[in-house]
Amino acid sequence: MRIPDNSNIVIFGASGDLSFRKLIPALYQLYVTKQLPDCFFILGVSRTNYSSESYREALSLALIEHSDVDEGTLLTFLEHVYYLAINTSDENDYAKLSLSLNDLYNHYNTPYNTLFYLATPPSLFTVIPECLSKSNLLDQGDGWKRIVIEKPLGYDLASAIALDKSLHHFFDESQIYRIDHYLGKETVQNLLVFRFANGMFEPLWDRKYVDYIEITGAEKLGVEARGRYYEGAGALRDMLQNHLLQVLAMVAMEPPAVINADSTRNEVVKVLQSLKPISEDDLKNNIVLGQYTESTVQGDNMVAYRQEPGVANDSRTETYVAMKLFINNWRWNGVPFYVRTGKRLPTRVTEVVIHFKQTPHPVFGQNAPANKLILRIQPDEGIMMQFGLKNPGSGFEAKEVTMDFRYQDLADEGEIDGRLLNAYERLLLDALNGDATLFARSDAVQACWKFVEPILAYQKGKHALHGYACGTWGPKEAEYLLQVDKRSWRFPCKNLANTQYCEL
């Protein structure tokens, strides 16, 4: 456990949902577990008219409501929290911020080490750095200054490049921390440890032994209250361009020489830059876009996407995408990666399935099961290996059996510290420690945009959009995508060992 040097956090958008639901609770947990430095302050900045006292009260209510807090510890934590109401897009208001920061730096006697977290709409990602710079807040004292931003990191390749250009005007790349919260998940990081700490899997991890790979990011919820945002995003921008491609990179990358920000991210970007560009044929044959329709699930009426608040009643935004893609490199040449994500599917599950090839000669018949390795990212985090064993009785029939490992069992047996860091705790801690390994680098973000650009262009036109009933695994066409290759998706259930089609 590495405790950051004395440092401070300035949160822009401090009155918003992200701050209340994720950031402050994560900082509180880090405080409780003694992972914050001895001297630190948190300054919330937003337009909303709070005083420091009323902001603390609002946070206190939210923390008590949403998490298990110790009221005494909460009080001491909140003593480190301050609030300043300014118009964050008005350069003149930054004089007030400068005064507040100076007071706090003096009061806490901290070095000027400061993390600026932009929990704001993306339109402010270019405005706030410029105002900070003009007010000399980026070169105050000799402490480090870092900036944290989170998706959407652009809307397409051109806007992502423009955003990077604007940020690089004020920050060096090493000062920019782009959050992809999937990289903060313990089980996504475990992909690296599982692959590179064990000698037995890596030799099989390539085109010679792997038949195909599935990556599923299924969600049970619909778009909830985010219809307005989602209309402009869709499943492609919301999940595939970022989270799922980052997971894919972890599965497919070469071993880094060392685990640090440069070495690891160099390997990540190589994979993303090797994604086979999408052709006209791929658009027709290898991509399925869908949208959920009204249906009844276990007696409950579920509204169609088009009936959700903030959504146009003739919307053509996809809430589901499935695709087959390839990686043009030595290791993966010719191995299909099938990736799917969607809302209103039967359950919430994120997993990677490595399907190994059949044995070269089928001594036990064509039906002997091929080996599968299932890496469950959430929920029921774990790893499951499926292989053939002899079916008891006469003859030599091979039957599929499962060996599984669940993190929860380790916790139950007291072998790991019961509580894992959640994604925001881990990422905030890393940003304070200056470790960018788990943050998306600009070239990786751009490689992802470059890869999805043809699909975005296709999506703008009169593309085929397939309806699927809520509570199903998406359009039938997504099944055909694998059927034509004589393969099929795994239909996972919440229970790791249950591979049957899962009804709600």
Ligand code: BG6
């Ligand atoms: C977010 C998307 O980035 O990730 C959401 O905007 C999605 O639409 C969420 O629901 C999924 O995250 P998780 O951690 O619940 O898998």
